[in-house]
Amino acid sequence: MLDQYQTDSFFDEMMNNKEQPKPHYEHFYQMLHRFSVEVLHEKNETAQLSFLRKGITFTVYSDSVGTERTMPFDFVPIIIPSQNWQRIERGMKQRVKALNLFLEDIYHDQEIINDGIIPRELVEQNPYYYHEQASGLNIPYQNHIFLAGIDLIRDEHGEYRVLEDNLRNPSGMSYVFQNRYVMRQVYPELFFEHAIETLEHQLSELHQALIMHVPANSLSPEQPCAVLLTPGSYNSAYYDHVFLAQQMGIELVEGRDLVVRNDIVYMKTIRGLKRVDIIYRRIDDDFLDPDAFDPKSVLGVRGLLRAYQKGNVAIVNGIGNGVADDKAMYAYVPDMIRYYLDEEPIIPNVETYFLRDEEQRAYVLDHLHELVVKNVGASGGYDMLIGPHAEEEEIAVFREKILEKPAQYIAQPTIKLSRAPAFQGGRFYPCHVDLRVFVMSGAHSHVLPGGLSRVALKEGSLVVNSSQGGGGKDTWVLQERGNAHA
Amino acid sequence: MHMLSRVADSLYWMARNLERAENNARALHVQLINMLEANDAEVLDRDWEEVLEITASLADYQSQYPELKSEEIIHYVAFDSGNINSLVNCMTYARENARATRDIIPEGVWEGLNRFYLDLPAVRRSDFTIHEIQNFLHTITMTSMTSQGVIESTMTRGVSYSFIKIGKWLERAEKTARILNVICEKARKEKQDSINHHYYWLAALRLVNGYDAYIKEYPPKMNAMHVLHFIIEEEKFPRSIRYCVDHVMETIYKLEKGEIHHYSERLFQLLETIQQEVTSFDLEEMSMEELMGFLDHFQNRCIQVSRVFSETYYLIEPVEIK
Numbered sequence: 001m002l003d004q005y006q007t008d009s010f011f012d013e014m015m016n017n018k019e020q021p022k023p024h025y026e027h028f029y030q031m032l033h034r035f036s037v038e039v040l041h042e043k044n045e046t047a048q049l050s051f052l053r054k055g056i057t058f059t060v061y062s063d064s065v066g067t068e069r070t071m072p073f074d075f076v077p078i079i080i081p082s083q084n085w086q087r088i089e090r091g092m093k094q095r096v097k098a099l100n101l102f103l104e105d106i107y108h109d110q111e112i113i114n115d116g117i118i119p120r121e122l123v124e125q126n127p128y129y130y131h132e133q134a135s136g137l138n139i140p141y142q143n144h145i146f147l148a149g150i151d152l153i154r155d156e157h158g159e160y161r162v163l164e165d166n167l168r169n170p171s172g173m174s175y176v177f178q179n180r181y182v183m184r185q186v187y188p189e190l191f192f193e194h195a196i197e198t199l200e201h202q203l204s205e206l207h208q209a210l211i212m213h214v215p216a217n218s219l220s221p222e223q224p225c226a227v228l229l230t231p232g233s234y235n236s237a238y239y240d241h242v243f244l245a246q247q248m249g250i251e252l253v254e255g256r257d258l259v260v261r262n263d264i265v266y267m268k269t270i271r272g273l274k275r276v277d278i279i280y281r282r283i284d285d286d287f288l289d290p291d292a293f294d295p296k297s298v299l300g301v302r303g304l305l306r307a308y309q310k311g312n313v314a315i316v317n318g319i320g321n322g323v324a325d326d327k328a329m330y331a332y333v334p335d336m337i338r339y340y341l342d343e344e345p346i347i348p349n350v351e352t353y354f355l356r357d358e359e360q361r362a363y364v365l366d367h368l369h370e371l372v373v374k375n376v377g378a379s380g381g382y383d384m385l386i387g388p389h390a391e392e393e394e395i396a397v398f399r400e401k402i403l404e405k406p407a408q409y410i411a412q413p414t415i416k417l418s419r420a421p422a423f424q425g426g427r428f429y430p431c432h433v434d435l436r437v438f439v440m441s442g443a444h445s446h447v448l449p450g451g452l453s454r455v456a457l458k459e460g461s462l463v464v465n466s467s468q469g470g471g472g473k474d475t476w477v478l479q480e481r482g483n484a485h486a
Numbered sequence: 487m488h489m490l491s492r493v494a495d496s497l498y499w500m501a502r503n504l505e506r507a508e509n510n511a512r513a514l515h516v517q518l519i520n521m522l523e524a525n526d527a528e529v530l531d532r533d534w535e536e537v538l539e540i541t542a543s544l545a546d547y548q549s550q551y552p553e554l555k556s557e558e559i560i561h562y563v564a565f566d567s568g569n570i571n572s573l574v575n576c577m578t579y580a581r582e583n584a585r586a587t588r589d590i591i592p593e594g595v596w597e598g599l600n601r602f603y604l605d606l607p608a609v610r611r612s613d614f615t616i617h618e619i620q621n622f623l624h625t626i627t628m629t630s631m632t633s634q635g636v637i638e639s640t641m642t643r644g645v646s647y648s649f650i651k652i653g654k655w656l657e658r659a660e661k662t663a664r665i666l667n668v669i670c671e672k673a674r675k676e677k678q679d680s681i682n683h684h685y686y687w688l689a690a691l692r693l694v695n696g697y698d699a700y701i702k703e704y705p706p707k708m709n710a711m712h713v714l715h716f717i718i719e720e721e722k723f724p725r726s727i728r729y730c731v732d733h734v735m736e737t738i739y740k741l742e743k744g745e746i747h748h749y750s751e752r753l754f755q756l757l758e759t760i761q762q763e764v765t766s767f768d769l770e771e772m773s774m775e776e777l778m779g780f781l782d783h784f785q786n787r788c789i790q791v792s793r794v795f796s797e798t799y800y801l802i803e804p805v806e807i808k
Contacts, residue, residue, distance in 0.1 A: 054593075055585070055600045233585050246589035257490050269488040270645070270799035 128322025501653030
């Protein structure tokens with residue numbers, strides 16, 4: 001079955017070599033051999049179709065024409081032994097806690113800047129730093145990060161590293177649930193003899209965390225009215241919004257469904273106006289309120305920011321989180337952990353070079369063939385150079401870009417991203433994977449067991465983003481007793 | 487749970503668009519069958535004109551095409567993206583409405599509409615055979631009926647359900663009146679007792695999907711009075727004007743828990759007036775012209791109800807119905 005499979009010099013999640021699986025994949029590996037390639041192929045088709053039929057799609061825009069696509073699903077799960085997971089879980093809680101303290105700090109006293117840990121200009125020149133809009137506010141639990149999506153990778157030694165923090169509007173949680181759902185529908189046999197952490201109660205955890213964010217002036221603190229604010233059905237992550245609103249039992253609203261009167265937010269219902277206490281927004285800061293941000297925005301709600309500032313409504317994730325999750329600030333997160341928590345980071349970063357720094361820039365320009373260069377403000381795998389895979393021309397283009405706007409870019413060593421087998425087109429082949437871990441916080445933090453494993457299904461590709469051909473896998477966290485088998 | 491006005495509006499229009507697609511598909515289906523037996527070019531042309539009239543597309547069609555050609559008309563009614571009432575458009579709008587209310591409607595309704603939409607690219611839109619078109623019409627009918635089945639068998643009889651049903655009945659009532667108007671116009675031009683009369687009233691029953699129900703109540707001889715009574719006044723026939731009006735009234739009454747508030751007063755008054763107009767009208771005493779006047783008036787009433795209904799529940803400005 002996997003006899004043609006090559007692990008090469010990469011760390012493979014499942015296989016030690018083509019004959020021998022890692023201990024925690026042993027059961028799964030045995031199970032696989034009970035299926036013929038034809039049956040696996042047929043099941044694969046069924047699984048892909050199931051996503052399409054259910055309309056679990058994201059919209060890709062090119063030339064302003066939107067096409068609905070499904071994220072390809074690969075059935076080989078990423079299995080994580082409980083010991084590994086416990087470390088990840090601690091590492092994620094630690095990281096989000098530090099990031100939240102950082103946000104609270106820079107929107108208040110800015111001690112971390114005054115103490116010289118983080119350069120002032122890195123904060124103040126950040127386009128997502130909203131001093132005027134978000135400074136000095138007393139928000140519920142001083143919590144800025146209701147839902148974080150932290151992207152992890154593993155290097156060639158199998159060491160987990162944080163690749164990116166997403167503290168604004170991380171998407172993809174619905175896929176975690178749908179991947180599991182489809183997996184159970186189409187491949188029930190594969191679950192036998194595995195004891196894995198269930199996802200059943202996770203959405204009620206999310207709901208609990210959400211409704212803790214009661215604003216100071218709420219009239220119904222016991223039963224706050226929470227809504228999910230979506231840009232609408234043309235947004236690429238609309239399915240995510242629908243799913244979360246539905247599962248949490250909260251209203252899915254668009255900007256035009258809300259109105260602010262006397263600094264109080266209401267939604268427009270068939271019985272008139274109904275006061276809203278908590279907004280889980282999936283609209284970026286810039287578009288939230290045309291009075292306070294981009295005046296051209298038609299997605300937002302006029303006057304929302306004033307209502308927020310007055311404590312009449314809670315908005316999560318908080319306004320201005322973007323200052324903490326861009327690719328330049330990323331490099332300082334280990335320092336934040338040391339500064340605020342007096343702890344060493346449990347899950348390390350990927351080494352990062354600042355191109356604003358003359359010495360580091362010189363090094364990077366000399367080693368563009370070996371490095372990955374990223375725009376600090378871009379996401380989704382755009383405006384990115386992968387040195388070892390790039391043509392000379394492309395490298396030359398990035399050289400110009402870096403010289404022109406050094407502060408706009410960072411560089412990182414090309415990590416040999418771990419791989420896992422994928423089964424597409426009737427055969428197994430190795431693909432690079434990463435893992436988005438979701439951390440939900442209210443009065444305390446909770447990490448969703450597993451997360452969204454993303455896989456670069458194009459052979460050899462390093463880009464896992466769904467907009468660029470990436471797919472998803474189910475992620476199994478083994479229960480402690482489950483590891484006894486392994 | 488509170489019902490957002492936008493969501494209520496989408497539910498209402500999902501139901502209307504779906505009902506409209508089903509009715510228009512039926513109009514085309516009936517014509518394609520009739521066409522097989524028509525031997526007179528003039529009759530054929532007139533029949534095609536009626537299909538356009540019933541699907542509310544005649545004026546638009548004529549402004550774009552100089553003559554009535556069956557392939558062009560089929561294409562226009564079924565596929566043309568420039569025709570807001572084309573089947574593809576109605577079904578696509580219904581899917582968009584469903585997509586915007588996915589967290590409210592049963593999964594099966596969304597999946598049915600989505601499946602139809604996903605299969606659309608495989609439907610041939612030119613050089614089609616009649617058989618292909620009939621298959622397409624059948625799929626629309628089945629999609630609509632399956633959706634209604636899922637709604638009936640799984641939805642709580644609450645606010646969402648009510649908005650869906652009100653949309654369906656209003657659309658149906660208006661379409662039934664429109665169909666009768668077209669048939670009456672045709673009958674009026676013919677001499678009384680012409681053999682064609684039988685054929686017209688039979689067509690009316692088929693167009694409202696009422697033929698099977700009718701012959702269980704009346705002999706298969708097409709008596710104009712019987713047919714008109716059945717389609718307009720029969721309170722047990724779920725596609726009659728009377729039935730639809732009664733059920734809209736009943737549903738709104740329940741929605742308001744039997745109480746009339748200042749904001750709903752105008753809606754209740756209007757519905758009561760219409761109910762009275764429908765029950766007190768006397769078919770026996772009417773000339774064909776008067777009957778057609780009544781049907782015209784009733785169609786205007788439907789547009790009025792749709793508007794007042796939207797205003798009462800703060801729905802978004804309704805799309806203008808042509």
